[in-house]
Amino acid sequence: MPFKRSLVQRELDDSSSDDDDYMIFSAARIMHTYSNTKRSHGGSVLGHRVIYRDREGGHNRMFQDYLAVNPTYGPQIFRRRYGMSRELFLRIMNVVEAHDDYFVQKRNAANVLGLSCFQKVTTAFRMLTYGVPADATDEYVRIGESTTLESLRRFIAAVVDIFEDEYLRYPNETDTARLLALGEQRGFPGMLGSIDCMHWAWKNCPVEKQGQYKGHVDKPTMILEAVASNDLWIWHAFFGMPGSHNDINVLHQSPLFANLAEGTAPQVNYTVNGHDYTMGYYLADGIYPS
Template identity: 85%
Template structure:
C-alpha cells in the first residue's frame, strides 16, 4: 500500500508540472500574438484585419497643421475648414473634454496611447461641416469608422449638454427688448422674429418608419421649425416631427408659445396706428393660420398700401430663410441626406449644429454677449409675486394667441404704419 500511494503522488506531481508548462506556454503565446498584432492579420473579431494607424503620429501631424504656435495652415484656412475660429474651436474642445471622460486621451492595457481629444473632435467636426461618411476621415485623422461614429454621437451630446442653456434658450427681457428694436428698424413694431420650417432628408430611415416620415416629397424627411431675425441668430428650434406634417401641424405641437400661454414670457407692449397690443408676433408665410401672434403677407394685393406691405413683409421674412441657408452652408450634414439610423442622434446633431451656429455668430461680433447673457438661463423667470395660472387662465391665453380678429386688426394697423412712417424703407 505505501508503494502504491507513492506512485500515485508521483503521477500527480508530473501531471501538475505538465499543466504549469502548458499554462506558461499559452501565456507566452498570447503575449507574442499581441506584440505582433501590427504585422499579422486578425483581431478580436474573426476575419477582421487589424490596422496599425499610427495614432500618435497622426495627432502630431494634425497638431502641427492647425494648433502649433507656427501652424502649417493659418487662421484663415482653419476658419474655412472648421467653419469657426481657432479660439472658438479650442473653447468647445476643452469644454467637451472636461464634460465627457470619453474625450480624455488614455493608455490601453499595453500602455499604448489612444486617440487624442483633438482627433475625436476633429472627426466629428469634419462629418458635421463636410457631411462626409464616417470612414472618409481615416486617412488623415487616423480613426476607425466605428470610433468616428461614436465620437460624433458623444460630441453632439456634449455640446447640447454644455451650451444649450446659453445658446438655445427662450429670450429674456433684455433679449426681447433687442428683438423688438430690430423689428422696429424693419418697420414692424412688436415683431419678435420670422418663423418657418425646413425639411431634412433622412436617407437611412428604417423601413417600418418610412411611411410616417414621407410628406409632400417621395422620400423620408424630418422637419425643423425655427425663428430667426436679421442677425441670423436662431432663437427657437423645434426638431423631430415626421415629414408627413406641414408647418401648421408642427406649429400646433411646437412649444413656441408655451411661455406666453403660461404667463412666463417677458411683457411686450407696443402701439401701432393708435391701437395698443400686449403680445409680440412673428412674420410667417401664407400657410400659417391667422393667429394674433402671426402676421402673414397678402395674396394678390390690389391697393398700393397693400402691395407695399406685402413686399415689405416678404422681404423681412427672408431672414429665417437666410438663417437656414447659412446653417446648411456651415454644417453640410444638415443639407445632405442624413445617414444616421436613429432619430435621437439626428435630433442631437441638428440641435448641436444650431448651437454652434449661434456661437459662431457671437464669436464673429454680430451679437454682443454682454447684452444677451446678462442673466442667462434656459427659461425666463416670471415676474415677482406672479403665481401659476389656473386652467381657465391658461385656456383664455390660448384663445388670445389664436384670436383671428386681432390678427386682422394688427395687419391693417401695420399696413397703415408702414405706409405712413416707413414709405422709403423698402425700395423695389
C-alpha cells in the first residue's frame, strides 16, 4: 500500500495539478494499474464530468492582454487591476516560480499542458485584490476552483518565505536613517512612519462570537494594525484583534514598542524647537497618546 501511495503521489507531483478533473482521472488510472483488485469498469471515475477549459488558449489571451510587447491593456490599467506595476508583478511571479515547483508549467499525467505560472499567480492576485470567491476567475483564467485555492495557499506561503525577512521586519539603523531623512524632507524630523488600524470584515464569524467582534462597524471584523512609510513599505503588522477594540487597545497589545522597551531599538537623534530627542515617533490620529 505505501508503494501504491508513493506512485500516486509522484505522478500527481509531476503533473500540473491543473484541476480536479485530470487529477482524479490520473489517480484513478494509476490505482487501477497497480491494484490487484479487479474492477468492473476502467478509465475515469464514474459519474465525474471532465471540463475542457482550453487552458493554453486562456494563457495566450491573458498574455496578449497584459504582458505582450503591445498589450491590449496598458500599464495604467495593469496597475489598477493588479494593484502594482507590471515590473513589480513580473518580479514577484518569477521569484515565486523559482521558489516553488508547483508554479512551473508542465504536462500532467494525460500529457496535457498545464496552467502557466501567470495563470496561477493571477488568480491568487485577483482573490487577494478583489476578495472574489475561488471560482470567480474560471471564465477568464481557465482554472478550476480547487486549483485556485491551492495556488492561493502556495502563493502566500512562497511570498512569506521569500520576502518576509526583507519587507516585514523592524527597521535597522540604515533603514531608520532613511526614514528619518524622508520625514525631515516633508517637515517631520524624527518621524518613522504612519500608524493606523483598519477593520477587515469576518463574513463567516460564528454567531456566539459576533458580539465580541463588532465595534463601530456594524458587522464582525478583525483589526489590522500597520506601520508604513510613504512608499508603502510595511514595517509592522499586527492582525487578529476583535473589532470591538479601538486603536489604542490594539496598540497596548501589539509588539510595536517591544524593542524600545527592551532597549534594543535603533537610536534616533533629532531636535525640534531647541529640544533634543532620542526617540522617534509615528504620525497617527487623535486617539493615540502623545
